[in-house]
Amino acid sequence: PLRGGGGHRPQQQPRGQPLPAVLSPEATELIYEYGLVHVLRGTHDRIRPLLREAARARTEAGPSASAALGVLIAFCDVFSGDIARGAPEVTRCAALVDALPDGVAGHTPDVLALLGCAELYLERFPDARRHLQRGLDAATGGAQKHIRAHQLLGLTMIDQWAGRLDWAERRAAEAEELARAVGAPDVVTLATAMRAMTLVWARGRRYASEAVALAARAVDVVALGRGWWATSAISLLAHAQLLGGDATGCLRTLRDGGGGDGLPQVQPAFRPSLLALMATAALAGGDAVGAERLLADAEADAGRLGLPLQWACVHRAGAQLRSARGEHAGALELFERAAEAFRGGGLPVQHAWTLIASAPATALVRGPGAALDVLDRAESMARACGAALAVEEAERVRARLSADTRPALSPHPSAGPRVADLWSALSEREREVADLAAAGLRSRQIAERLFLSHRTVDSHLGSAYRKLGVSSRTALARALGPAVPG
Structure with a gap:
């Protein structure tokens, strides 16, 4: 962009030439329009160096043009994951835009769209809704259809x-x-x-x-x-x-579309939650090692961003990994942290989904009654939102917990002292698997009941066999003695 002066047309700056210390109104507008084109094309990173330079310059443009440029700069910073730089600027620009009368703000619905989306990435949902709706109300002309579509997308996500x-x-x-x-x-x-x-x-x-x-x-x-x-x-x-x-x-x-396990082509502001999603998917497929690696990447990205809801997604995936390892108390702690973050952020569907996921761990740590109370709360929230998927999941988990009310097997008095001693050497998850196997359940049935993969059940069962010195389900049942009634 070139300095504009008088009635002359701005001239293009040679490549590498710095911007002037004072930007004319024409140059300010040109920089904004050029940056907006890059935003709409998704090439944010290409424009950030120019925008940072523009942020250091002083502009002779009026309040609305100055606010527009500030919003564009802040949006690109937030979108690129530079929360420390972008978040204070979003706050400052929101105050500037809110001070503009509706007649002025209505001429720049794109600015309201950018501001609302930046606030959405920062998890400031009430502010994002207010600015996106204000822009939507202003973007009524035929030339504004493209901007209106963007505002509707932002409001769709919030809704x-x-x-x-x-x-x-x-x-x-x-x-x-x-x-x-x-x-x-x-x-x-x-x-x-x-x-x-x-x-x-x-x-x-x-x-x-x-x-x-x-x-x-x-x-x-x-x-x-x-x-x-x-x-x-x-x-x-x-x-x-x-x-x-x-x-x-x-x-x-996700791997094909995001550029690989690290998701380098995904916008940084949402990367932790998507890495957590990958970790959950890997765990569901029986790849606990891959899930752990993905979760470590998610935690590192979430730490850089510091956004509570991104952390909530990471905590929920971490809880699922701990549950798979049999670390139920630690899993429940992470589930509860995630659920509280979703509740505080005003995300009832995710809150309900997290409570449902926590129910098996709750049953093991606090008893079946507490787990059923959790499911009741989750189902009530899900029904209020019309989230049929969450209602179905709550009903499914409740049915399984209700059908499995007996406690994990302790060594029966008829079991020999050697088995009783060795039983204490098993992990909590190995005891659960061995208990169900001794009761006659096959590996696939155990996997469904404990929400594990078939491969993980076989791994725990093999470990229990080695520690107890048996080689079959029949020998396991004989060694442990009669099953506990119920």
Whole structure:
């Protein structure tokens, strides 16, 4: 961008020439428009050096133009994961924009869209909703359809997280229609994926395959890894796949679309939660080692960002990993931290989903009654949101816990002293598996009851055999004595 002066047309700066210390109104506007083009194309990082230089300069532009440039700079910082730099600027710019009268702010709905999305990434959902809705109300002209579609996407995400699933579905459909009207295929893809994800939550697991197919068809029209639009849509597809029971497909989608295990092509502000999603999928597939590696990456990224809800996703995945290891008390602590963060952030569907996931650990640590109370709370929240998937999951977990009310087997008095001594050498998870195997359950049945993979059950059972000095289920049952009634 070049300095503009008088009535002259701005001249292009030679490559590498610094911006002037004082930016004219024309230059300020040109920098903003140029940056906005990059944002809409998903090439944020290319514009950040220029924007940082512009932030150091003084502008002769009026308050609205100055606020617009500040919002653009702050948005790019937050989107790129530079929370320490971007968060204070978002706060400052929000105050500037709020001070603008509606007549002025209405002429720049793109600024309100950028500000609302930056606040969304910072997990400031009430502020994000207010600014996105204000921009949506202002963006009524035909030339504003593209910006309106963006605002609808932001509001769709907020509504989905806040449990307003009917609103989320309507907004996503409207954004999809607008994006088709203006010829924006990337926006169509993301809107369709958002609608599909909403439908999975609202209609339950029986609809999951149809919703996944809808998202997959949309994602197919965009080259994998092509900018943040595509990676955002791919992330939603992967999440829907995991909710639908396809852990392998979830991992494959994220690896292919995000650039590998580290997800380098995913926007940093959402990377921890997506790495946690991959860890959950790996664990569901029986790859505890891979899950642990992915979780370590997620924790490192979450530590850099410091965003509570990203941490909540990481804690929930960490709790699932600890449960798989038989560390139920530690797992429950992480589940509860995650659930409290989701509750405090105003995400009732995720709060309910986390409580449901914590129920087996709650039963083992605090007893079946406490676990059933947790499930009752979760189901009540899910029903209030219309989240049929969470209601179904709560009912499924409740049925399994109700059918398995007996405590983990302690050595029966008829068991010999050697077995009683060796029993204490087993881990908590090995005891659970051995108990159920001695009662006659097959490995697949044990896996379903304890929410483990078939491979993990066999591994624990083999370890228990070695420690107890037996080689079969029959020998195990004989060594441990009669099963406890019930």
